[in-house]
Amino acid sequence: MKKITLVQLKEKHKGVILDIPQGAVLQNKLMSMGIYKGREVTKISYIGLKGPVAIKVGRSVMVLGYGMANKIIVETQ
Amino acid sequence: MIKKIFLAGNPNVGKSVIFSRLTGVQVISSNYAGTTIELMRGFLKIGEEEIEVIDLPGTYSFEPNSKSEEVAVALLKEQHKDEFIVINIVDSTNLERNLYLTLQLIEEGLPVLVALNMCDEAQHHGVAIDSQKLSQLLGVAVVPTCAITGLGIKTLLGEINQVKLISRPPVSHRQRWEEIGVIVGQAQQLSHRHHTLRELLEDASVRPFSGFFIAIFVTVACFAVVRFIGETLITRISDPIFFNLYQPLLNKLSLALGQESFIHHLLIGDLINGAIDFRQSLGLLTTAPYIEFAMVLPYIISFYFVLGLLEDIGILPRLAMLLDNILHRIGLHGFAIIPVLLGLGCNIPGILATRNLESKRERFIASTLISIGVPCVALQAMIVGLLGSFSGFYVAGVYLVLFVIWLVLGTILNYFMKGYSPELLMEIPPYRIPSLQTLLRKLFLRIKGFLIEAAPIVLLGVLLVNILLYLKLFDFFTGITAPLMHGLFGLPKEAVVALAMGFFRKDVAVGMLMPLALTIKQTFIAVVLLAVSFPCVATFFVFFKELGLKALLKAALVMISVAIITGGLLNLLMR
Numbered sequence: 001m002k003k004i005t006l007v008q009l010k011e012k013h014k015g016v017i018l019d020i021p022q023g024a025v026l027q028n029k030l031m032s033m034g035i036y037k038g039r040e041v042t043k044i045s046y047i048g049l050k051g052p053v054a055i056k057v058g059r060s061v062m063v064l065g066y067g068m069a070n071k072i073i074v075e076t077q
Numbered sequence: 078m079i080k081k082i083f084l085a086g087n088p089n090v091g092k093s094v095i096f097s098r099l100t101g102v103q104v105i106s107s108n109y110a111g112t113t114i115e116l117m118r119g120f121l122k123i124g125e126e127e128i129e130v131i132d133l134p135g136t137y138s139f140e141p142n143s144k145s146e147e148v149a150v151a152l153l154k155e156q157h158k159d160e161f162i163v164i165n166i167v168d169s170t171n172l173e174r175n176l177y178l179t180l181q182l183i184e185e186g187l188p189v190l191v192a193l194n195m196c197d198e199a200q201h202h203g204v205a206i207d208s209q210k211l212s213q214l215l216g217v218a219v220v221p222t223c224a225i226t227g228l229g230i231k232t233l234l235g236e237i238n239q240v241k242l243i244s245r246p247p248v249s250h251r252q253r254w255e256e257i258g259v260i261v262g263q264a265q266q267l268s269h270r271h272h273t274l275r276e277l278l279e280d281a282s283v284r285p286f287s288g289f290f291i292a293i294f295v296t297v298a299c300f301a302v303v304r305f306i307g308e309t310l311i312t313r314i315s316d317p318i319f320f321n322l323y324q325p326l327l328n329k330l331s332l333a334l335g336q337e338s339f340i341h342h343l344l345i346g347d348l349i350n351g352a353i354d355f356r357q358s359l360g361l362l363t364t365a366p367y368i369e370f371a372m373v374l375p376y377i378i379s380f381y382f383v384l385g386l387l388e389d390i391g392i393l394p395r396l397a398m399l400l401d402n403i404l405h406r407i408g409l410h411g412f413a414i415i416p417v418l419l420g421l422g423c424n425i426p427g428i429l430a431t432r433n434l435e436s437k438r439e440r441f442i443a444s445t446l447i448s449i450g451v452p453c454v455a456l457q458a459m460i461v462g463l464l465g466s467f468s469g470f471y472v473a474g475v476y477l478v479l480f481v482i483w484l485v486l487g488t489i490l491n492y493f494m495k496g497y498s499p500e501l502l503m504e505i506p507p508y509r510i511p512s513l514q515t516l517l518r519k520l521f522l523r524i525k526g527f528l529i530e531a532a533p534i535v536l537l538g539v540l541l542v543n544i545l546l547y548l549k550l551f552d553f554f555t556g557i558t559a560p561l562m563h564g565l566f567g568l569p570k571e572a573v574v575a576l577a578m579g580f581f582r583k584d585v586a587v588g589m590l591m592p593l594a595l596t597i598k599q600t601f602i603a604v605v606l607l608a609v610s611f612p613c614v615a616t617f618f619v620f621f622k623e624l625g626l627k628a629l630l631k632a633a634l635v636m637i638s639v640a641i642i643t644g645g646l647l648n649l650l651m652r
Binding site for chain 1: 137138140142170171172173174177178250251254279280283284285288394397398399401402405410411499500501502503504505
């Protein structure tokens, strides 16, 4: 088990969210979109050069800006 | 008695399509989050009764996390509970995520009816939902619908008066997701499907290399298709109508009126080499309709057809992801590409769509850049018509100059304006095959909007200019501005009349340049000036309404500076 950020997580790999950036409004917003501590997500892609990250949450694809994705810590195999 | 129906649901689940179905009011729908930016209201007739239907902007939760959610929450909380119901529209292909809002609405004690929308698409995806089981688990009625075809809408209407209030204890966010897991586990069955071509394309378009490759291909293809459809409409339809059918009639009228009369001057304008010239005569019945119907309208049709396709397929959110990085450098984030693309049609919907951007700073930067560096399709059509006759090279040059202005001005605004750019956070919809019917309806709606808004202003503008020209009232004005026009921009003093006309309609303004017999350099500079100086008065007004007087004055200052600097530089640098 490794703890890495969403940016570092490899494409097509799964990870369980351990930590989410601070801020009540942002956390609520992410929560309502299904992104919360304990949730398993699958990385789809990272655009590179500090661009956004796409992940699959349940059946939806979500795109998160680099700053946000870099603060989301996941646990993976 | 029920007096109001609120339509609530996650973004991009088809609320607007259901709204159109219920009320008959045609609204624009697309395949991305945030198409509806304001509350839409309409009326549903059941027998003798009229029920007001309100389409709320899409939201993921019943908590005021953003401006549009605040509005929705506040509105629902102030209603009397026995006088309204909420139809919660749920995307069946994505039941789990949608139920979060559903449970919140039920926990709030609101009278909820669930429409399980896009049920046909769910089947294609191998998703089977037992709506009776779901209804049992939720405690509210659930009706499967397919808004695009109209399936299930009648059943939905039948349930409207049967909605009962139930109580469900509020739970924590985490518990709610756990409950949803249990509900979805019981009511939904997934059958495994192999990866389809569509899924492969979906994946490829959000990956670094393939994504950019697809984006560039799509952009180039779009330009080519817009150009092809526009030109075909002009050469095959509008030009033959004007030259073969309309011109003979006008020739007779011209003879009957006599060249020297004031009426002839107003209606027909000046004869060029003894004949009516649709591009140069500048009459109410000649140049005015020719510009609008034969030069601009064909491109309006082709542009909005292609934009509608892009919107409904779901390419725009993917473009937003790819461009996020670059747009961050000019103080925006990826989503800003959507207002910009809408602005290429008309700046007004572009500026309105900046409501989806979170901060006031972002809205100011995006709106200012749209007003300055995004030419509307009417202006673009005229640029192609005027400069294209010299060479396509100059047309490309205009876009290049505008792009450089974008980057430079964006970087400057980002550097000097206080605040920060929020991060991108959005959902990417699946690719969908657009329905031709929806596409054509949307196209029709936009063309109608253009005709209603543009035609009267064009006629009025040409009328006004003609009267002023006839009375030689411009001479004083052109006299004072001559040093600026000639010294700084290298333009003849009469060009100022066209530039001033740009404040009313950009397309007519370019039309007024045509009789001036400008050199290619002068034409280029005048066209760029028209693009980057003030937007038309309608855009100005919307800018003021959306961002306030202070922001407008700031933006106007930027516009004047950009126009003077760009025009002066081009005059110095071009040979």
